[in-house]
Amino acid sequence: MSQDYLPHTPWSQRIDQTAARIGRVLSLIWLLLLAVIVLNVSMRYAFNQGRIELEELQWHLYSVGFLLGLGYAYQADAHIRVDVLHERMAHRTKAWIELYGIVLLLIPFIALVLIYSIPFVTTSFAAAEVSGSPGGLPMRWLIKSALPLGFALLLLTVTARLLRVWHFLFFNDPGSSHASQ
Amino acid sequence: MPANEILAIGMFVSFIALVFTGFPVAWLLGGLAIVFSALAIVLEADFQLATGVDWNYTSLTVERIWNVMENWVMVALPMFILMGLLLDRSGIANQLMHSFARLFGSLRGGLAITVTVIGLLLAATTGIIGASVVLLALLGLPAMLQQNYDKSLAAGTVCAVGTLGILIPPSIMLVLMADRMSMSVGDLFLGAVFPGALLGGLYIGYLLLVGWLQPHRAPASPAEPFDWAAIRALFWAILPPGFLILAVLGSIFFGLASPTEAAGVGAGGALLLAVIKKQMNRAVMAEVLQETTRTTAYIFAVLLGATAFSLVLRGLGGDELIEGALLSLPFEPTGIIVAILVATFLLGFFLDWIELTLIVLPLVAPVVVNLGFDPVWFTILFAVCLQTSFLTPPVGFAIFYLKGVAPEGIGVTTIYRGVVPFIVLQVIGMLIIFNWQAIVTWLPTQAYG
Numbered sequence: 001m002s003q004d005y006l007p008h009t010p011w012s013q014r015i016d017q018t019a020a021r022i023g024r025v026l027s028l029i030w031l032l033l034l035a036v037i038v039l040n041v042s043m044r045y046a047f048n049q050g051r052i053e054l055e056e057l058q059w060h061l062y063s064v065g066f067l068l069g070l071g072y073a074y075q076a077d078a079h080i081r082v083d084v085l086h087e088r089m090a091h092r093t094k095a096w097i098e099l100y101g102i103v104l105l106l107i108p109f110i111a112l113v114l115i116y117s118i119p120f121v122t123t124s125f126a127a128a129e130v131s132g133s134p135g136g137l138p139m140r141w142l143i144k145s146a147l148p149l150g151f152a153l154l155l156l157t158v159t160a161r162l163l164r165v166w167h168f169l170f171f172n173d174p175g176s177s178h179a180s181q
Numbered sequence: 182m183p184a185n186e187i188l189a190i191g192m193f194v195s196f197i198a199l200v201f202t203g204f205p206v207a208w209l210l211g212g213l214a215i216v217f218s219a220l221a222i223v224l225e226a227d228f229q230l231a232t233g234v235d236w237n238y239t240s241l242t243v244e245r246i247w248n249v250m251e252n253w254v255m256v257a258l259p260m261f262i263l264m265g266l267l268l269d270r271s272g273i274a275n276q277l278m279h280s281f282a283r284l285f286g287s288l289r290g291g292l293a294i295t296v297t298v299i300g301l302l303l304a305a306t307t308g309i310i311g312a313s314v315v316l317l318a319l320l321g322l323p324a325m326l327q328q329n330y331d332k333s334l335a336a337g338t339v340c341a342v343g344t345l346g347i348l349i350p351p352s353i354m355l356v357l358m359a360d361r362m363s364m365s366v367g368d369l370f371l372g373a374v375f376p377g378a379l380l381g382g383l384y385i386g387y388l389l390l391v392g393w394l395q396p397h398r399a400p401a402s403p404a405e406p407f408d409w410a411a412i413r414a415l416f417w418a419i420l421p422p423g424f425l426i427l428a429v430l431g432s433i434f435f436g437l438a439s440p441t442e443a444a445g446v447g448a449g450g451a452l453l454l455a456v457i458k459k460q461m462n463r464a465v466m467a468e469v470l471q472e473t474t475r476t477t478a479y480i481f482a483v484l485l486g487a488t489a490f491s492l493v494l495r496g497l498g499g500d501e502l503i504e505g506a507l508l509s510l511p512f513e514p515t516g517i518i519v520a521i522l523v524a525t526f527l528l529g530f531f532l533d534w535i536e537l538t539l540i541v542l543p544l545v546a547p548v549v550v551n552l553g554f555d556p557v558w559f560t561i562l563f564a565v566c567l568q569t570s571f572l573t574p575p576v577g578f579a580i581f582y583l584k585g586v587a588p589e590g591i592g593v594t595t596i597y598r599g600v601v602p603f604i605v606l607q608v609i610g611m612l613i614i615f616n617w618q619a620i621v622t623w624l625p626t627q628a629y630g
Binding site for chain 1: 201202203204205206207208211212213214215216239240242246247250251252255260438441442444445446448449452467470471474475476477478479481482486489531532581
């Protein structure tokens with residue numbers, strides 16, 4: 001991982017480990033999704049009827065998978081970067097870029113999504129919104145809440161990274177720069 | 182120039198400039214959307230300059246994300262990723278390499294052709310350039326070098342075939358492109374079949390030619406007797422993955438299944454295959470699933486960031502700006518297409534297909550369609566252009582990935598020399614596709630019969 005140069009703090013470690021654990025459990029969702037698709041296809045051929053609720057369940061599962069996966073991928077530093085120059089930068093330069101990027105770009109983006117997605121969920125809850133198609137799934141607010149939840153998780157892992165960057169830039173004595181595992 | 186257009190240009194320029202800092206592309210895109218919304222609001226409130234963007238407008242991002250969430254077609258994406266990873270771990274590639282080499286090894290250039298055919302067959306595994314180049318490099322490179330292949334030829338083959346994977350259906354790039362272009366995934370898959378085969382055919386032709394004219398660069402293996410056992414082994418090696426991929430494509434072709442269903446069932450088939458081949462256990466399964474989560478998440482992160490970015494860019498009039506700029510070029514309509522492709526080619530040096538598909542394609546596509554060109558044809562041409570770009574020095578993605586895993590003695594210059602002939606082949610392929618649109622458009626019109 002390219003973030004290994006950043007030392008962990010007790011809290012960043014705790015957050016990252018939790019995110020990793022969530023990611024491991026979350027990943028099982030793809031097996032479930034696979035099973036739902038296969039079941040739906042077989043039912044369509046065996047009984048000549050596709051089930052709307054199974055089709056909706058498919059995109060429910062997929063949404064939960066990619067939204068809650070955002071934080072997990074962040075913790076694993078899987079989000080794509082353009083490496084051409086980044087690879088050759090000194091650790092301090094990288095850490096400054098990370099700091100400015102997180103504070104000026106990433107956190108404002110997360111803030112926008114969180115601020116506007118919470119009313120998005122509460123309105124749906126208040127209106128007791130259900131699926132528009134006949135036979136669709138109830139409780140639309142539940143799947144809609146995957147959006148703020150995913151971004152909240154992302155924010156948590158971003159905080160962990162911020163702690164590490166902060167620690168590296170301002171509290172790091174040269175001797176302990178390899179304190180990370 | 183009105184304030185909003187200056188902001189739109191500033192937004193695009195900031196993106197290109199800041200992407201080189203190495204900050205994750207997804208968050209750069211999302212963040213710039215917020216920063217430029219804020220700028221627009223300040224300009225409007227404090228300087229009385231009309232910009233047309235406010236927080237209410239930018240907050241539409243949430244609606245757009247919801248549209249992504251409830252998009253049933255996009256469910257195919259993680260399933261194709263899972264299918265690819267499962268095929269990757271199932272040991273099929275290894276078995277294919279072994280049995281192909283046994284049959285074609287005694288042909289000059291045969292090993293390189295083997296790598297090409299495996300790359301085409303397992304293109305499903307890939308879609309992700311890094312993954313396919315690494316797979317082919319680990320599998321094919323040692324075998325070719327052991328047989329005294331010219332290093333640059335071996336390296337060039339691996340790079341070129343590795344990038345071809347993003348084009349060959351079922352390809353996740355095409356799923357994403359179809360979504361952005363509001364096209365059917367099936368049409369795009371079918372449109373890519375002949376262009377993919379054409380490029381594969383050009384590669385194989387070139388390798389045969391090298392084997393014939395310059396035998397020392399692609400020597401044959403010490404003659405192994407040709408026997409039926411070898412053919413049988415090859416048949417059994419090709420059958421499972423070949424059947425799986427044909428079943429996925431065929432069921433889409435004949436309208437038996439949606440791409441989502443085909444992807445899910447394909448992933449199920451790949452899982453079954455891995456279990457039968459005894460390559461599956463809890464640890465491998467967990468790893469594959471987690472890799473699926475990470476890959477899916479980073480692709481969708483860019484999708485979400487790009488959604489916000491494009492939304493604000495459109496609000497600032499970026500669309501009309503691009504359209505105006507393109508239409509004011511002193512060219513014929515075909516000249517405009519060429520200009521777009523050249524720009525894409527250059528951007529492809531630095532940006533991955535994900536960003537280009539999500540940002541550039543939706544910007545230029547309406548112009549192209551308004552000029553009366555076939556959208557499927559243009560999208561495939563765009564895809565081939567991207568693929569060529571990833572292959573081209575000085576900063577082709579494929580070259581860097583290969584450099585990362587190549588054995589000692591294969592330096593960057595060796596790889597550069599190796600990819601040059603393949604770039605020429607790509608250009609030939611693009612010219613053919615450019616001049617004979619039917620190569621792309623014929624198959625989709627025959628489908629769903």
